Amino acid sequence: MSAAAASLRRKSINLPVALILCSALIYSIVALATEQDAQLSWAGVMGLLQRMVALGITAIGQTLVLLVGSIDLSVANLISLAAILAGFVMHGSSAAIALGIAAAILCGLVVGLINGVLVAVLAVSPLIATLGTGLVLQGVLSTAYESLPGHAPPSFRILAYGGVFGIPFALILLAVITAATWYVLRRTAIGYRLYGVGGNAQTARLAGIRTRRYVIGAHVAASIAAAVAGLYLVSWLGTGTPWMGRDGGYDLGSVAVVVIGGTLLSGGRGGVAGTIAGVFVFATIDAVFNMLQLNPFLAQILRGVIVVTAVAVYTVRGKAHTA
């Protein structure tokens, strides 16, 4: 982490590259030191990268929301709901795959619209609004779960278990979503306006940007991303459960990786490259702890310390107070 700080100070390498290099180095050293060379083979590295998929897709959506100065804490329960819904609609039949995907995405669209309207139109604090919708989803999940049995058909599980040229399909999906989001943010007017809204909503409005639309749009995108993450998880695990999102810590976890990647919680600065770097850091932490066969509770303590330290590395030199 101090190397990341040093490189930042020199401004020679940017933050995402520094983060990825740092954690890849630690991963390789630990793999060699514990003589688990298999972790460094093609399959081992692909396994490591595949751990990024669910959190990565969710975190890219979270990046958009944080960029406009909002936050989404409902993603964890939305992931579970989308996964359960997709499993129920598919019900093990290959013919219903498209319908299952559509149901999950539609569910994300609706939740995103509700979040966006609460935040942008009713001016509810985004923390509270999305916490509230998250709690409502949790209530829905625990009551409706029993009546929504189902599982993904084998042909859908290819998404998580199949691949081409040794590259898992899921990883390609993550790469495509990342690239598309990067393109929109950096190469289109929509992206520039999104940064404008997050940087200073008042100025953006005076400049003629319909700020509400961008906030709602970011929330819809984040919720659809969470639904896609739910689809990936149902393809990986076979069925959805009401606790899969919460147990995975996708709500605060996705916020943490975005912030580690250098996106400001207050909005207006950051991007998907940093987010992917943050997700990579999380994936390597887990892999390294596994290789070292660390006590899982000690691993949790260290994860907490690492999250705070990673963010502190570049916030500590700032002058402004944070919320």
Added chain:
Amino acid sequence: MMEQAIARIAGKPIILRKLRIHPTIAVFLLLMVAIVWLSPLYRTAPGLMSLLQRAAPIVILTCGQTFVLVAGGFDLAVGSLITLVVVAGALITEGDPSMTWVAIATVYGIGIVAGCTSGAIVAWAKVPSIITTLGMLLVAKGIAMMWSGGAPQGYLPQNLRFFGRYAWRHVPLVTRMPVAVVVLVVAVAIMCWLLHGTNFGRLLPMIGDNPRAAELAGVPVRRYRMATFVISAVAAVTAGLLLGGFSGVSVDVGTGYELQAVSAAVIGGVVLLGGRGSMGGAVIGALTLYALFTLLNLIGFPEPLRVGVQGVILVVAAALTAERGRAD
């Protein structure tokens, strides 16, 4: 907005607007009427006292959280701190009543260290409080799990459960006076004085509203912000001691309390990310949330759906507060 709507229907806009009744108080009274109507138990003074006894932890927790919220922060670590307190209490005493005071001193020590750490990281390292307290949440829960080997069980020794469980009998006026209610009153009085009676407390909204301006005006922003996290952590320890009195020892005692405390504060009109809020509002918000849970229990509302209702109430309360804020 609600007041204005009521006022419009009643056709007496001026009087109601002058009274400025906090809408939460009206909701709370309504809930209490429903509770008393449904259950004869709550028509007696001891019944109401036991309601207050069980509401004590969440009220104290909300009041502590209010300091952090008013100064523009967010404390997510209180739930796992409660778990750590209960687990630590059980492991230090190991059923031996003579260790009670050592255990109490230790858990308050843990709380102060945790609060100072979170506060220092937010104030000096400038890590956003959501991230800092998320880290503290993981650390506290991890320590509780590691210390207890993952599955602690049983109960705290009797005299450590005193604060949560014991009640003096034959007290005039109320018949039954739970210790928890006395703790509640004392804790709320101290926190009320801190927030509204000292310069420290009166400067907190300023810090929450605009920390830069507060700093230029000479407010020791960093030290004060750190203090808010210490107060929140100490309140969490107190709530943990009370909760340990009601329930057994497990790793789930504190689960969900951080969100309940934030919800209660928002229902009580505390504005997130700083600048506004009062101790009275926090107390009423927490009591309202607890009364709501009690009522849902009484009418046999399915347990899992309760969180859903909490979510709806939370969003509605925040929307009304936002509306009131714009109207001002």
